[in-house]
Amino acid sequence: MSKKISFRQLDGILLLDKPSGLSSNQALQQARHLFRAAKGGHTGSLDPLATGLLPLCFGEATKIAGLLLGARKAYETTAVLGLTTDSDDADGAPLLERPVPDFDDATLEAALAGLRGPLHQRAPIYSALKQGGEPLYARARRGESIEAPVRDVVVHRFELLERDGLALRLHVECGSGTYVRSLVRDLGETLGCGAHVATLRRLWIEPFNKPRMFTLDELKERAGEGEAALDACLLPLETGLVGFPEATLDADGCRRIGHGQPARPVTEVPAAASGSPVAIFDSARRCLGIGRLGDDGQVEPQRLFRWAVAGS
Incomplete structure:
Protein backbone atom coordinates (compact mmCIF):
# COMPACT_ATOMS: atom_id res chain seq x y z
CA MET A 1 0.00 0.00 0.00
CA SER A 2 1.17 3.54 -0.76
CA LYS A 3 1.98 5.76 2.18
CA LYS A 4 -0.81 8.17 3.09
CA ILE A 5 0.15 11.78 2.40
CA SER A 6 0.04 14.16 5.35
CA PHE A 7 -1.21 17.40 3.79
CA ARG A 8 -0.30 20.78 5.25
CA GLN A 9 -1.55 24.34 5.20
CA LEU A 10 0.49 26.04 2.52
CA ASP A 11 -0.06 29.44 0.89
CA GLY A 12 1.55 30.65 -2.31
CA ILE A 13 1.62 30.61 -6.11
CA LEU A 14 3.56 28.13 -8.23
CA LEU A 15 4.34 28.91 -11.86
CA LEU A 16 4.20 25.43 -13.33
CA ASP A 17 5.54 24.54 -16.77
CA LYS A 18 2.79 22.08 -17.67
CA PRO A 19 3.90 19.12 -19.78
CA SER A 20 2.01 17.94 -22.83
CA GLY A 21 -0.27 14.97 -22.29
CA LEU A 22 -1.67 15.99 -18.91
CA SER A 23 -4.87 17.87 -18.23
CA SER A 24 -4.54 20.99 -16.10
CA ASN A 25 -6.19 19.22 -13.19
CA GLN A 26 -3.86 16.23 -13.46
CA ALA A 27 -0.87 18.57 -13.43
CA LEU A 28 -2.33 20.43 -10.44
CA GLN A 29 -2.86 17.24 -8.44
CA GLN A 30 0.67 16.01 -9.11
CA ALA A 31 2.14 19.32 -7.94
CA ARG A 32 -0.21 19.54 -4.95
CA HIS A 33 0.82 16.09 -3.77
CA LEU A 34 4.51 16.95 -4.13
CA PHE A 35 4.01 20.04 -1.97
CA ARG A 36 1.53 18.24 0.31
CA ALA A 37 -0.70 21.29 -0.03
CA ALA A 38 -4.08 20.81 1.60
CA LYS A 39 -5.82 23.09 -0.90
CA GLY A 40 -5.01 23.98 -4.49
CA GLY A 41 -6.47 25.28 -7.73
CA HIS A 42 -5.30 26.41 -11.16
CA THR A 43 -5.99 29.62 -13.04
CA GLY A 44 -7.33 28.83 -16.47
CA SER A 45 -7.12 25.42 -18.10
CA LEU A 46 -4.55 24.44 -20.67
CA ASP A 47 -5.46 21.73 -23.17
CA PRO A 48 -3.75 18.35 -22.62
CA LEU A 49 -1.75 18.95 -25.82
CA ALA A 50 -0.51 22.34 -24.56
CA THR A 51 2.58 23.13 -22.54
CA GLY A 52 3.75 26.17 -20.64
CA LEU A 53 2.65 28.48 -17.90
CA LEU A 54 -0.06 27.21 -15.58
CA PRO A 55 -0.20 29.26 -12.37
CA LEU A 56 -1.22 27.06 -9.44
CA CYS A 57 -2.65 28.61 -6.29
CA PHE A 58 -2.21 26.90 -2.94
CA GLY A 59 -4.08 27.65 0.25
CA GLU A 60 -5.24 31.25 0.64
CA ALA A 61 -3.96 32.06 -2.86
CA THR A 62 -6.98 30.18 -4.25
CA LYS A 63 -9.05 33.22 -3.18
CA ILE A 64 -7.44 35.33 -5.89
CA ALA A 65 -7.33 32.66 -8.62
CA GLY A 66 -10.46 34.06 -10.26
CA LEU A 67 -8.82 37.45 -10.65
CA LEU A 68 -6.05 35.91 -12.75
CA LEU A 69 -8.46 34.25 -15.17
CA GLY A 70 -9.25 37.55 -16.89
CA ALA A 71 -5.64 38.53 -17.42
CA ARG A 72 -3.91 39.03 -20.77
CA LYS A 73 -2.04 35.94 -21.99
CA ALA A 74 0.55 35.10 -24.64
CA TYR A 75 1.02 31.89 -26.61
CA GLU A 76 3.18 30.41 -29.32
CA THR A 77 1.42 27.93 -31.56
CA THR A 78 2.10 25.91 -34.68
CA ALA A 79 -0.80 25.75 -37.13
CA VAL A 80 -0.87 23.08 -39.81
CA LEU A 81 -2.83 24.01 -42.91
CA GLY A 82 -4.96 21.71 -45.01
CA LEU A 83 -6.64 19.58 -42.33
CA THR A 84 -9.42 20.28 -39.86
CA THR A 85 -10.15 18.08 -36.83
CA ASP A 86 -13.13 17.76 -34.52
CA SER A 87 -11.18 19.28 -31.62
CA ASP A 88 -9.35 21.86 -33.76
CA ASP A 89 -6.00 20.39 -32.67
CA ALA A 90 -3.79 17.40 -33.38
CA ASP A 91 -5.45 15.32 -30.65
CA GLY A 92 -8.76 15.29 -32.54
CA ALA A 93 -10.14 13.06 -35.27
CA PRO A 94 -9.65 14.28 -38.87
CA LEU A 95 -12.73 15.86 -40.41
CA LEU A 96 -11.77 17.33 -43.75
CA GLU A 97 -8.59 17.50 -45.81
CA ARG A 98 -8.29 20.21 -48.47
CA PRO A 99 -5.58 21.45 -50.82
CA VAL A 100 -3.68 24.51 -49.61
CA PRO A 101 -3.79 27.39 -52.10
CA ASP A 102 -0.58 29.11 -53.16
CA PHE A 103 -0.96 32.36 -51.20
CA ASP A 104 1.67 35.04 -50.60
CA ASP A 105 2.70 36.71 -47.35
CA ALA A 106 0.39 39.67 -48.00
CA THR A 107 -2.62 37.35 -48.22
CA LEU A 108 -1.59 35.63 -45.02
CA GLU A 109 -1.11 38.96 -43.22
CA ALA A 110 -4.57 40.09 -44.33
CA ALA A 111 -6.06 36.88 -42.91
CA LEU A 112 -4.22 37.38 -39.61
CA ALA A 113 -5.25 41.04 -39.43
CA GLY A 114 -8.89 40.05 -39.77
CA LEU A 115 -8.59 38.01 -36.57
CA ARG A 116 -7.16 40.79 -34.42
CA GLY A 117 -9.06 43.12 -32.14
CA PRO A 118 -12.54 42.51 -30.70
CA LEU A 119 -14.03 39.31 -32.16
CA HIS A 120 -17.13 37.16 -31.93
CA GLN A 121 -15.48 33.77 -31.50
CA ARG A 122 -17.11 30.35 -31.56
CA ALA A 123 -15.58 28.05 -28.97
CA PRO A 124 -14.40 24.54 -29.93
CA ILE A 125 -16.94 21.78 -29.26
CA TYR A 126 -14.22 19.99 -27.29
CA SER A 127 -13.88 22.61 -24.56
CA ALA A 128 -14.50 22.93 -20.83
CA LEU A 129 -17.32 25.42 -21.34
CA LYS A 130 -20.51 24.21 -19.72
CA GLN A 131 -24.03 23.94 -21.09
CA GLY A 132 -26.70 22.67 -18.76
CA GLY A 133 -24.06 22.17 -16.08
CA GLU A 134 -21.98 19.79 -18.20
CA PRO A 135 -18.73 20.46 -20.10
CA LEU A 136 -19.08 20.53 -23.86
CA TYR A 137 -16.33 17.93 -24.27
CA ALA A 138 -18.38 15.39 -22.29
CA ARG A 139 -21.31 15.81 -24.67
CA ALA A 140 -19.03 15.76 -27.71
CA ARG A 141 -17.48 12.47 -26.61
CA ARG A 142 -20.96 10.95 -26.49
CA GLY A 143 -21.48 11.99 -30.09
CA GLU A 144 -24.21 14.53 -29.31
CA SER A 145 -24.91 17.38 -31.69
CA ILE A 146 -23.48 20.55 -30.15
CA GLU A 147 -23.87 24.22 -30.96
CA ALA A 148 -20.80 25.76 -29.33
CA PRO A 149 -21.39 29.23 -27.91
CA VAL A 150 -20.13 32.41 -29.53
CA ARG A 151 -18.37 34.78 -27.15
CA ASP A 152 -16.86 38.25 -27.32
CA VAL A 153 -13.07 38.09 -27.04
CA VAL A 154 -10.14 40.39 -27.75
CA VAL A 155 -7.00 39.41 -29.68
CA HIS A 156 -4.20 41.93 -29.16
CA ARG A 157 -1.59 40.26 -31.37
CA PHE A 158 -1.78 37.49 -33.95
CA GLU A 159 1.45 37.40 -35.92
CA LEU A 160 3.50 35.08 -38.10
CA LEU A 161 6.88 34.09 -36.68
CA GLU A 162 7.89 31.50 -39.27
CA ARG A 163 6.44 29.77 -42.31
CA ASP A 164 7.65 26.28 -43.16
CA GLY A 165 5.63 24.51 -45.84
CA LEU A 166 2.17 23.84 -44.44
CA ALA A 167 3.22 24.81 -40.90
CA LEU A 168 2.83 28.34 -39.57
CA ARG A 169 4.50 29.31 -36.29
CA LEU A 170 2.39 32.05 -34.75
CA HIS A 171 2.48 34.41 -31.77
CA VAL A 172 -0.80 35.20 -30.02
CA GLU A 173 -1.62 37.70 -27.28
CA CYS A 174 -5.22 37.73 -26.15
CA GLY A 175 -7.66 38.43 -23.36
CA SER A 176 -9.80 36.17 -21.25
CA GLY A 177 -11.91 33.49 -22.89
CA THR A 178 -10.00 33.38 -26.18
CA TYR A 179 -9.34 29.94 -27.69
CA VAL A 180 -6.17 29.72 -29.78
CA ARG A 181 -7.62 26.58 -31.37
CA SER A 182 -10.56 28.65 -32.61
CA LEU A 183 -8.23 31.36 -33.94
CA VAL A 184 -6.26 28.78 -35.91
CA ARG A 185 -9.46 27.11 -37.15
CA ASP A 186 -10.83 30.47 -38.34
CA LEU A 187 -7.51 31.40 -39.96
CA GLY A 188 -7.63 28.17 -41.95
CA GLU A 189 -11.17 28.88 -43.08
CA THR A 190 -10.20 32.42 -44.13
CA LEU A 191 -7.40 30.94 -46.22
CA GLY A 192 -9.83 28.41 -47.69
CA CYS A 193 -7.98 25.25 -46.67
CA GLY A 194 -8.71 24.67 -43.00
CA ALA A 195 -6.12 24.33 -40.23
CA HIS A 196 -5.54 22.80 -36.82
CA VAL A 197 -3.20 23.38 -33.88
CA ALA A 198 -0.20 21.04 -33.83
CA THR A 199 1.60 22.58 -30.84
CA LEU A 200 0.62 25.18 -28.27
CA ARG A 201 2.69 26.78 -25.52
CA ARG A 202 1.56 29.46 -23.10
CA LEU A 203 4.39 31.94 -22.59
CA TRP A 204 3.01 34.26 -19.92
CA ILE A 205 -0.05 35.51 -18.09
CA GLU A 206 -0.28 38.95 -16.53
CA PRO A 207 1.10 39.81 -14.01
CA PHE A 208 3.64 37.00 -14.60
CA ASN A 209 5.10 38.44 -17.79
CA LYS A 210 8.61 36.99 -17.36
CA PRO A 211 7.84 33.83 -15.43
CA ARG A 212 10.34 31.50 -13.85
CA MET A 213 8.49 28.25 -14.46
CA PHE A 214 9.19 24.89 -12.85
CA THR A 215 8.61 21.53 -14.52
CA LEU A 216 7.21 18.57 -12.61
CA ASP A 217 10.59 16.85 -12.94
CA GLU A 218 12.32 19.86 -11.34
CA LEU A 219 9.80 19.82 -8.51
CA LYS A 220 10.34 16.10 -7.92
CA GLU A 221 14.10 16.69 -7.75
CA ARG A 222 13.64 19.52 -5.25
CA ALA A 223 11.25 17.43 -3.19
CA GLY A 224 14.09 14.94 -2.79
CA GLU A 225 16.27 17.73 -1.40
CA GLY A 226 13.75 18.58 1.29
CA GLU A 227 10.70 20.70 1.96
CA ALA A 228 12.62 23.98 2.14
CA ALA A 229 14.06 23.50 -1.35
CA LEU A 230 10.59 22.78 -2.71
CA ASP A 231 8.89 25.67 -0.94
CA ALA A 232 11.49 28.04 -2.39
CA CYS A 233 9.71 27.58 -5.74
CA LEU A 234 6.60 29.34 -4.43
CA LEU A 235 5.81 33.00 -4.92
CA PRO A 236 4.01 34.94 -2.19
CA LEU A 237 0.34 35.36 -3.01
CA GLU A 238 0.80 39.16 -3.21
CA THR A 239 2.58 38.66 -6.54
CA GLY A 240 -0.76 37.73 -8.05
CA LEU A 241 -2.11 41.17 -7.20
CA VAL A 242 0.60 43.28 -8.82
CA GLY A 243 -1.06 46.05 -10.80
Missing part, protein backbone atom coordinates in the same frame (compact mmCIF):
# COMPACT_ATOMS: atom_id res chain seq x y z
CA PHE A 244 -4.22 46.16 -8.69
CA PRO A 245 -5.04 49.47 -6.95
CA GLU A 246 -3.83 49.32 -3.36
CA ALA A 247 -5.49 50.47 -0.15
CA THR A 248 -3.30 50.66 2.95
CA LEU A 249 -5.03 50.60 6.33
CA ASP A 250 -3.94 51.64 9.81
CA ALA A 251 -4.48 49.42 12.84
CA ASP A 252 -8.06 50.58 13.34
CA GLY A 253 -8.84 50.05 9.67
CA CYS A 254 -7.43 46.52 9.82
CA ARG A 255 -9.60 45.80 12.83
CA ARG A 256 -12.71 47.08 11.06
CA ILE A 257 -11.94 45.10 7.91
CA GLY A 258 -11.35 42.00 9.99
CA HIS A 259 -14.87 42.36 11.40
CA GLY A 260 -16.35 42.71 7.91
CA GLN A 261 -16.81 46.49 8.16
CA PRO A 262 -15.72 49.13 5.65
CA ALA A 263 -12.60 51.13 6.46
CA ARG A 264 -10.98 54.30 5.17
CA PRO A 265 -7.49 53.87 3.69
CA VAL A 266 -4.64 55.99 5.00
CA THR A 267 -3.30 56.30 1.46
CA GLU A 268 -5.22 57.77 -1.45
CA VAL A 269 -6.73 55.23 -3.82
CA PRO A 270 -7.41 56.47 -7.39
CA ALA A 271 -11.06 57.42 -7.78
CA ALA A 272 -11.06 55.44 -11.03
CA ALA A 273 -10.77 52.31 -8.92
CA SER A 274 -14.24 52.85 -7.46
CA GLY A 275 -16.25 49.63 -7.79
CA SER A 276 -13.22 47.63 -8.89
CA PRO A 277 -11.16 45.07 -6.94
CA VAL A 278 -8.64 46.68 -4.60
CA ALA A 279 -5.76 44.93 -2.82
CA ILE A 280 -5.88 45.66 0.91
CA PHE A 281 -2.60 46.00 2.86
CA ASP A 282 -1.69 46.76 6.43
CA SER A 283 1.06 49.24 7.37
CA ALA A 284 3.64 46.43 7.30
CA ARG A 285 2.82 45.68 3.65
CA ARG A 286 1.11 42.41 4.45
CA CYS A 287 -1.79 41.77 2.10
CA LEU A 288 -5.07 41.20 3.91
CA GLY A 289 -7.27 40.39 0.94
CA ILE A 290 -9.45 41.91 -1.75
CA GLY A 291 -11.96 44.67 -1.29
CA ARG A 292 -14.04 47.14 -3.27
CA LEU A 293 -13.65 50.90 -3.17
CA GLY A 294 -16.98 52.56 -2.51
CA ASP A 295 -18.09 55.97 -3.76
CA ASP A 296 -17.47 57.33 -0.24
CA GLY A 297 -13.78 56.42 -0.44
CA GLN A 298 -14.02 53.55 2.02
CA VAL A 299 -12.91 50.01 1.25
CA GLU A 300 -15.47 47.27 1.67
CA PRO A 301 -14.04 43.78 2.37
CA GLN A 302 -14.88 41.07 -0.17
CA ARG A 303 -12.40 38.20 0.13
CA LEU A 304 -10.07 38.29 3.11
CA PHE A 305 -7.19 35.98 3.88
CA ARG A 306 -7.49 34.00 7.07
CA TRP A 307 -4.94 36.14 8.96
CA ALA A 308 -7.09 39.23 8.36
CA VAL A 309 -10.37 37.81 9.66
CA ALA A 310 -11.17 38.57 13.30
CA GLY A 311 -11.34 35.46 15.44
CA SER A 312 -9.67 33.18 12.87
